[in-house]
Amino acid sequence: MKYTKKDRQQLLLETLEKNPFITDEQLASTFNVSVQTIRLDRMELSIPELRERIKSVAAHNFGEEVKSLPLNEVIGEIIDIDLDKQAISILDITQDHVFARNGIARGHHLFAQANSLAVAVINDELALTRKSTITFVKPVKAGDRVIAKAVVLSSDTEKNSTLIEVTSKVENDTVFIGQFSMYRVTKS
Amino acid sequence: MKYTKKDRQQLLLETLEKNPFITDEQLASTFNVSVQTIRLDRMELSIPELRERIKSVAAHNFGEEVKSLPLNEVIGEIIDIDLDKQAISILDITQDHVFARNGIARGHHLFAQANSLAVAVINDELALTRKSTITFVKPVKAGDRVIAKAVVLSSDTEKNSTLIEVTSKVENDTVFIGQFSMYRVTKS
DNA sequence: CTGATATTAGTACCAAGTGCTAAAATGGTG
DNA sequence: CACCATTTTAGCACTTGGTACTAATATCAG
Structure with missing residues (x-):
């Protein structure tokens, strides 16, 4: 029931796209491979580790400081x-x-x-x-x-x-x- | 030049409000106290650790199901x-x-x-x-x-x-x- | 069968913590 | 001043979710 390397990596990308909050361990068990394989996959695809993924999601959100309307007297x-x-x-x-x-x-x-x-x-x-x-x-x-x-x-x-x-x-x-x-x- | 405990904790709250991406170590050095003191402060104020703070910022942004618009484009x-x-x-x-x-x-x-x-x-x-x-x-x-x-x-x-x-x-x-x-x- | 590719295992190490114990430093108060 | 409480520091073991690296197996294709 295992995927080929290529398929697995493709799925990995999609999975993390949808939900970046997953540890290698969880990924390993969903794909029925070892943790090391997941790590290798991440390296080949240059996907950062969990914490970095989370941080980048957070930083993204934080950088875009809730944009509100300009507050001056007149717009324009x-x-x-x-x-x-x-x-x-x-x-x-x-x-x-x-x-x-x-x-x-x-x-x-x-x-x-x-x-x-x-x-x-x-x-x-x-x-x-x-x-x-x-x-x-x-x-x-x-x-x-x-x-x-x-x-x-x-x-x-x-x-x-x-x-x-x-x-x-x-x-x-x-x-x-x-x-x-x-x-x-x-x-x- | 040290703050009182109360002042420091107040400042701590404000600092982390502005920027949640700071480690205890960095906080310790900005407030000129030991890392342990920062930890005690966080516990008293029930402020979670760095990783949890980041995660919650990220989750906030990610957990939404708004389809038509990214959240940040909505006023309110x-x-x-x-x-x-x-x-x-x-x-x-x-x-x-x-x-x-x-x-x-x-x-x-x-x-x-x-x-x-x-x-x-x-x-x-x-x-x-x-x-x-x-x-x-x-x-x-x-x-x-x-x-x-x-x-x-x-x-x-x-x-x-x-x-x-x-x-x-x-x-x-x-x-x-x-x-x-x-x-x-x-x-x- | 052999060689290349893919997978797994194991070890040492890191960051940024928690949890716990214990020793100092500091600060009123009688 | 002495005493006690509060506050601050220190140190150690342990945790997560990794990296970096080495080495042993599996698997498959020609």
């Missing part, structure tokens, strides 16, 4: 602003913003750019987002430069409410549209 | 997930998430939690947000623990479209509601 860089009227910001999409799988930017980054721009354009103590409808028109890729433009559509002073539309483009292609209903907190 | 911590049905995540709001002015969380963080949860709940190669309508029901403050629950409402296999509703609560008060229309990229 504001390049033009006309308070209570309109504003423009630029966000360069990097590897950090995209799904590793396919290089497409995660939605919340585009939202964050638009939302924080909507907040910034309001000339008041503070603005809170109340409601919002957004459409991701076209996927954005790593390397793209997203230019968001916020336009104040209307303002209801009674209700402290302001309606803003943000349109984001990449090289003149619209990639994102969002309507934001903002609540303004007037200076007391 | 997923505590329950039933693929294609529902998922729950927790996000602790810190000073970093709020407007300094009034301590109210910026909208895009709540959106990011909800959006990434919506992506994670989908059992497919990848999911992109297509459209979304969101309402910020109530301000969220620093210190709040936001629990977001994503529920898959419907799935249109023809259009590769899935409708998800995410409701976020702080201590049973709804603070955020979002409908997400997701586009699913099927496995090849």
Whole structure:
């Protein structure tokens, strides 16, 4: 019932891929060979020992320090602003913003750019987002430069409410549209 | 220049929090005490040995069954997930998430939690947000623990479209509601 | 049958510990 | 100051999961 050397080594690779937390002893018993054979296999395949495998899994995880959204006031860089009227910001999409799988930017980054721009354009103590409808028109890729433009559509002073539309483009292609209903907190 | 026992133990905790990859020997030399003292400290504080610490860091990262996304791409911590049905995540709001002015969380963080949860709940190669309508029901403050629950409402296999509703609560008060229309990229 | 390849066995050694005992050093307190 | 408790050090045997190396067997192919 034993595998050939080649098959066993192939299986070994797959097994450790799935679960790196296995000792040579355990491997030996699952493959019905001696521990020494497993060691030889590991050497030929240059698979490190258990502790090193675990360490590398841990280090990997640790190095990628839970990436959260940038925390500055505004996501992206504001390049033009006309308070209570309109504003423009630029966000360069990097590897950090995209799904590793396919290089497409995660939605919340585009939202964050638009939302924080909507907040910034309001000339008041503070603005809170109340409601919002957004459409991701076209996927954005790593390397793209997203230019968001916020336009104040209307303002209801009674209700402290302001309606803003943000349109984001990449090289003149619209990639994102969002309507934001903002609540303004007037200076007391 | 030695610390008191209490101070040293406090520092020990903080040091290992920041970097769990340190041996007792290294710790001993940084604190200018003997290795045995470090061991006693670890025992009193029930801190496991280096290898166990590393293993737990690694296991944390490895043991997850999130399919649609590596864990680190999700904003907040997923505590329950039933693929294609529902998922729950927790996000602790810190000073970093709020407007300094009034301590109210910026909208895009709540959106990011909800959006990434919506992506994670989908059992497919990848999911992109297509459209979304969101309402910020109530301000969220620093210190709040936001629990977001994503529920898959419907799935249109023809259009590769899935409708998800995410409701976020702080201590049973709804603070955020979002409908997400997701586009699913099927496995090849 | 012979030679090459593959497998097993056994030994010494290492890192980073645990567990245990015991001796110093240090620090209040009466 | 003396005394006792706490704290710190030291030392030794033992554990895991290995490495490094040598040497003896198995197995198979021509």
